[in-house]
Amino acid sequence: MSSVPVTYGEASITPRGDYAHCDADYTCAQPWARYTPQEHALFARLYARQMALVPGRACEEFVRALPHLRAQRGIPRFDDINVRLKPATGWEVVAVPGLIPESAFFGLLAARRFPVTVWLRRPEEFDYIVEPDLFHDLFGHVPLLFEPRFADYMQAFGAGGLKAQGQHALQYLARLYWYTVEFGLIRSDQGLRIYGAGILSSGGEVAHSLHSPQARRVRFDLPRLLRSRYRIDTFQATYFIIDSFQQLFDATAPDFTPLYAQAAVQPEIEAGMLLPREVDETVGRETG
Template structure:
């Protein structure tokens, strides 16, 4: 099925009012389970020494190495014991208010489909591999689990304040594409990176992207790309610090402060940045030249 199959204007037939659906785990085919196993094996070999210790602990604690697409009932039982979260199936992308309400109440929504065997390297819409392999191991970490619940509450408030574009950048540059400084060096924890074999290497090893110390206002002003590697990665000092900044900041005046300011383009370094690595931007330049040609 194409990504458009999983985009709806209202809950489709069989979905509850909150957009959840039964996972119907028995309906997945052997081929679909095989796609999960192929993707899992590839990433499991790649991530040691690259992924954060919290992510790797979660991967083990939730027993995601078991063959096949995880059964959400079993997965939620393990996760609930660790941090009070559960995983619920949805038919595809859900409205923002639904997404934030689930998150605020410690329910992580996951697409109930998996990419085809010929789509291993890129899929525009998140599937069950991105959602579960990418996101759920971090929810086994108590600190990050509290951060994501706080983000959900903040998302509902941002909708009321008309500040969703600013807050969505925080999600993008932490939950999806965040790096963390650990004693052994930089590590990846964002789901968009850990679920991608190519970006797992690019984010840490390539000279092209900037790697910049995390600053809340800076992040919420920074544009991002949804269809290519990032050219800015933001590095948090710890998950404890990310949670502290999130819960101690009054976002309403911060939104008012940054709303009139121009957005910061992808790949740009600005005055005041804590530059951990100034990228060459060679990747972006190659892409631009290819597009012109």
């Protein structure tokens, strides 16, 4: 199993992880007793670094939920998190060996079960890792599952993914996940804030997403987003901004079938490109 390439974003990756002992839905037991003191220490270092970066940059809902992880001293037990998470929104964290096929991933989300990778990056990967690991999944994704509207969005995304598999539309759904769940920005009364897990778990992309002059930050537009390509090997060139989690849920609740058909006959948009008369929100100027 571990040699089978899995689609992640717009790339194919040969995943790490031991898939020999997982169940049919790719879940497995969290091997908490096998984590070494060095792994706990590495997780604590990653946690401390991000905790120094996210205040004033992450959305309020994320910051408010972080204490539920209780992860300051090392890797928490998933069962302990579920004691707090399940009563809050009906979600639970489940362990998986690593990247899993889309069908399994969507099925777990639709059942309000969020898959978290059990292996942790190596010390030499402290600053950057291509494939999502335990720290990315747990720190980046799990806190917002305590936010009811976002939790509902994630379940709806899973249900939509199961449907999209029969419509040859997975590339469009992957872009939606990438530009919202992984790399989304949200407006607040205090300015732009981050809610995307790929940013929140990164040492460098937190500042890049909000302040880099090389990045484009545009208003959330679902048809435009579905046509927008991205890269997984560098900081993002384009970020989409939502006004609220309610807006995100409302925009993605209807049947996507017409949007898939529309995107299929229109040209793709390269990462970092602004369309004619499109506004870069951090500059406030139209282009074209």
